[in-house]
Amino acid sequence: MSLFLRLMLAGLLIAPAAPPAPARAAQACSSPYLIDKTLPNGARWRLCWEMRTIEGLTVTKVVYTPKGNRPISVLRSAALAQIHVPYDSGEPRYHDIGSLGSAVVALTEADCPGGERAKGKVCLTTRPRGHAYLKDGWGDPDARESAQGQELVVLAAYQVGWYTYISEWVFGDDGSITPRVGATGSLAGTTTAPKHGWPIGVGRKHFEESHSHNVFWRMDFDIQGKTHDVVEQYDFSGSGTKKRSMTKRTLKRETKAVNGRMRWWRVVDPRVRNGDRHPVSWEINNSDSAEYRGPSDEAFTHADVYVTQYRACERLASENVSPRCRRSVDRYANGERVTDPVLWVNVGFHHVARDEDADPMPIHWQGFRITPRDVTATNPH
Amino acid sequence: MRRRLVIAAAGLGAVLVCGTLLLVTSGEAPQAAQGVRETPSQGDPLTPEEIARAGEIATAKNHLKSGQTELLYVERDDDKDAEQARRAEAYIYDYSTDTLIVRTVDLGSSKVIEETKGRGVQPPPSKREELRAAELLLADPKLGAGVRQSFRKAAGRELASPSDLALRGLIFSPERGRCAQHRCLRLFVRLPDGTFLDTSRIVIDLSAKRVHTLEW
Numbered sequence: 001m002s003l004f005l006r007l008m009l010a011g012l013l014i015a016p017a018a019p020p021a022p023a024r025a026a027q028a029c030s031s032p033y034l035i036d037k038t039l040p041n042g043a044r045w046r047l048c049w050e051m052r053t054i055e056g057l058t059v060t061k062v063v064y065t066p067k068g069n070r071p072i073s074v075l076r077s078a079a080l081a082q083i084h085v086p087y088d089s090g091e092p093r094y095h096d097i098g099s100l101g102s103a104v105v106a107l108t109e110a111d112c113p114g115g116e117r118a119k120g121k122v123c124l125t126t127r128p129r130g131h132a133y134l135k136d137g138w139g140d141p142d143a144r145e146s147a148q149g150q151e152l153v154v155l156a157a158y159q160v161g162w163y164t165y166i167s168e169w170v171f172g173d174d175g176s177i178t179p180r181v182g183a184t185g186s187l188a189g190t191t192t193a194p195k196h197g198w199p200i201g202v203g204r205k206h207f208e209e210s211h212s213h214n215v216f217w218r219m220d221f222d223i224q225g226k227t228h229d230v231v232e233q234y235d236f237s238g239s240g241t242k243k244r245s246m247t248k249r250t251l252k253r254e255t256k257a258v259n260g261r262m263r264w265w266r267v268v269d270p271r272v273r274n275g276d277r278h279p280v281s282w283e284i285n286n287s288d289s290a291e292y293r294g295p296s297d298e299a300f301t302h303a304d305v306y307v308t309q310y311r312a313c314e315r316l317a318s319e320n321v322s323p324r325c326r327r328s329v330d331r332y333a334n335g336e337r338v339t340d341p342v343l344w345v346n347v348g349f350h351h352v353a354r355d356e357d358a359d360p361m362p363i364h365w366q367g368f369r370i371t372p373r374d375v376t377a378t379n380p381h
Numbered sequence: 382m383r384r385r386l387v388i389a390a391a392g393l394g395a396v397l398v399c400g401t402l403l404l405v406t407s408g409e410a411p412q413a414a415q416g417v418r419e420t421p422s423q424g425d426p427l428t429p430e431e432i433a434r435a436g437e438i439a440t441a442k443n444h445l446k447s448g449q450t451e452l453l454y455v456e457r458d459d460d461k462d463a464e465q466a467r468r469a470e471a472y473i474y475d476y477s478t479d480t481l482i483v484r485t486v487d488l489g490s491s492k493v494i495e496e497t498k499g500r501g502v503q504p505p506p507s508k509r510e511e512l513r514a515a516e517l518l519l520a521d522p523k524l525g526a527g528v529r530q531s532f533r534k535a536a537g538r539e540l541a542s543p544s545d546l547a548l549r550g551l552i553f554s555p556e557r558g559r560c561a562q563h564r565c566l567r568l569f570v571r572l573p574d575g576t577f578l579d580t581s582r583i584v585i586d587l588s589a590k591r592v593h594t595l596e597w
């Protein structure tokens with residue numbers, strides 16, 4: 001409506017000059033910030049990227065188009081929200097964000113195989129992801145169905161002290177999104193008592209201090225616009241018996257949720273339906289976390305998934321940068337009614353160094369999965 | 382309803398400013414043409430020109446004691462409820478009162494449209510702050526001598542200036558103590574031979590212009 005008004009006004013004022021405005025207005029971003037990739041199986045991803053001063057690589061306006069279907073917008077914006085690194089002896093405790101935008105590492109061709117290095121800092125490439133599916137034909141080769149999957153990767157690397165962090169946003173040709181961070185570079189080299197570390201030098205002299213990397217992501221889901229999105233939490237009771245029964249909890253208010261082995265969440269828009277009249281949703285799994293829990297003054301580490309009402313100034317999970325908002329995600333989640341959910345996922349990795357870590361340190365990854373649930377009525381690929 | 386009217390008015394403002402700019406630059410044909418071609422889309426990052434302009438606008442209105450306030454950096458305002466406008470947020474720190482000032486600049490109207498202030502809010506250090514922290518570290522009688530000595534050993538030459546060191550700063554903002562209010566940071570210092578100084582206990586207080594060592 002307002003855009004239409006603006007265009008009308010623009011037309012009135014700039015008179016009948018050549019009209020490049022509508023085309024530009026329709027586009028969220030332009031080259032080289034626009035990524036529009038159709039993968040070999042016909043799945044299409046369209047998004048914008050930005051290297052922000054504080055959060056570093058940020059993806060915005062992520063739209064997924066399954067083959068033969070209409071485009072569905074998924075994320076309005078998504079970025080790293082903190083990398084919290086507490087050492088096992090209690091100190092030091094780092095918050096590695098960090099002006100990530102200025103810590104960005106220039107990428108070489110070898111860092112981005114077969115891809116394109118946008119502004120020399122962001123790699124856009126595709127790579128195989130193994131089997132998409134395999135179904136035997138029971139002796140009939142024509143009935144056999146097998147396909148190899150591909151994924152679109154958007155990545156950037158940052159040098160933070162000794163560590164190099166590689167941040168990836170992976171968009172699968174099955175509609176999945178995998179945010180993950182890899183830690184590489186070098187170990188800190190801090191020595192500690194044997195109970196807080198692992199001997200990586202000759203003999204038992206140098207005990208490298210163990211530590212955690214607690215990575216937080218912030219994701220503003222807007223399924224076909226920001227209205228009507230709801231977050232649900234699913235649990236399955238009956239452990240120790242033969243039966244499993246599903247329970248659904250709708251998170252109508254801001255929530256600090258903890259992981260369960262079978263627990264998952266989804267962001268669903270009940271007004272957006274697939275061909276089966278099922279509401280379109282994206283599922284969030286967070287099952288690979290070490291679930292680090294810090295002291296009371298690090299309450300942001302006390303939950304694994306936070307659901308908060310959208311607020312532009314709530315950007316980081318800890319050490320937030322805006323005077324208008326509170327300082328950490330545990331304080332954002334204070335029971336407000338949620339009409340436009342933002343999800344914060346906390347994935348911890350406890351790093352106990354080993355001899356192989358020196359040097360350069362082999363990359364270790366941490367992340368989670370976002371998968372489409374009922375975006376299409378059947379497998380579109 | 383009211384909201385819609387406001388947005389329409391804002392749109393009109395932007396269009397008018399756009400017209401003015403075209404008139405102003407029309408005398409310089411090549412630049413004007415370039416300006417038109419480089420008009421960013423709504424979701425594009427800020428251009429270098431926009432960053433410079435936002436910084437100027439945000440600090441022009443700054444009547445605080447100069448030398449005590451500093452522009453840290455400019456970030457695009459990505460508030461989805463203000464998508465029609467192209468906005469920048471300028472992060473300014475006032476060391477005399479330990480206050481963070483965030484000024485939102487509307488790049489269409491070239492005006493500061495919002496200002497928020499807060500104490501104890503510490504966005505990441507800027508490049509200039511990292512360098513200043515290194516200067517303070519080098520000025521410390523004991524620690525500074527240690528840094529120079531390590532540099533000499535690693536590089537085989539004397540440290541000429543703090544910019545010889547590869548620096549990365551992180552905010553140190555504990556719940557209690559002086560650094561709960563002051564702007565304090567930790568530095569990672571890489572030497573030319575690829576090693577890092579052990580700086581994990583060193584905190585540089587930019588507000589007090591002091592260096593102290595943590596104990597644990």
Ligand SMILES: [Cu+2]
Pocket residue numbers: 183211213351
């Ligand atoms: Cu580690």
